[in-house]
Amino acid sequence: MIKPNDMAEEVTLFKTWSSAFALRVVWALQLKGVQYKSVLEDISDKSELLLHYNPVYKKVPVLLHQGRPISESLIILEYVDETWNQYPLLPQDPYARAMVRFWAKFGDDKIMPSIWTAFISEGKEQEAALAEASEHLQKLEEQLEGRKFFGGDNIGYLDIALGWLANLLRVFEDISSLKVVDGERFPLLFAWLREFSDAPIIKDCWPPHDKLIPKFIALRQVYRAKSST
Template sequence: MAEEEVRLFRTWSSPFALRAIWALELKGVPYENIFENLSSKSQLLLQYNPVHGKVPVLVHNGRAVCESLVVVEYIDETWTQNPLLPEDPLERATARFWAKFGDDKVMQSIWDLVQKGREEQEAGLAQAIESLQPLEEILKGKKFFGGEKIGFLDIALGWLSNLVPVFHEITGLKLIEEERFPLLSAWMKDFSGFPTIRETLPPHDKLVTKFRAQLEALRAKSRSQQ
């Protein structure tokens, strides 16, 4: 394993690339980071991911694997130590279901909310909170979504632990408060405080600057089109 070539094409801030990083780190797999500038993509990135040209891309012995959750599953199946997905087929399917729910419903509702103007945010906040409620329910009796240790679903939802505080600061809206979501709040602290995770998180202040500028650009573009 130590002689294998493992390279990860990523950006410094991508929450999707973090999924691959966390899986590799939790497995103890040595890898090389290849940092990309998505406004000027390298030919290698376009070669390895010609369909979308996005990160992350995992290159293992010259063969590319794309899409973050697919990459995490590939890592889990290739390096079998410290398994991330449950062994039971139903539990595996359930973890995949909630991971997709996290991307399609939770992430989308939160991003939609963050982009809204003040006058539209009340309705958007209610929708985002509604999408988070099932996650609170499935954490009952567990420290992590994977049980007593970090698993596939924790990695899939891990973006909540570093991006929600960023969105809190940018918008002033409180999405995940301890009073409303005690289990989810505790999970965020436990997950982001876990040494392997904590050491790989992008700097909070740098993320705030990046997303604030991104939102201002989106809103300026929207105003110019009205």
């Protein structure tokens, strides 16, 4: 039986099986070789523990370390990097660190919404969202000039922050036939998607693709039904 004092020393990650945000934390902990316990949440029936540890946003991921909770995936990544020194995720140079944070936020604030809108919409709205997504992705393409990963030769903070692209783009393309990143228009991003996806420590953590397909088909139907009412 686990005692309260033992729990305080554990690293525990509250997540769902499909959360792209929680997956960021999984990758970071795996890259650093940190042992942790997973607590799988049902977002439709959130546990009292999740609501206790994240009373503000009430969502995953939440990292519990030494009895103290940290929420929001990008903040958790920084905490993980500062707490465990092995395999640094963020660059040492202050300016480079600031730029990495900037592009990670750009991914969440600009790229993700535009791609999601393209996935759930049709017609002119979809065309506009795709055009916006392409404009944003071009900026990422430029950041990869002369690099294998956004982190250089190795996977770093920004690769992890943008890793959802390598996962969800395949799902969205399989469902809707959207081609967001092609090798002709975005050769560097296209190569990065392949390199990142094939890295063993990344590949071993992917959620089952065959389970993601029906999940996002259902989500797409829900959002389309809402927009038509």
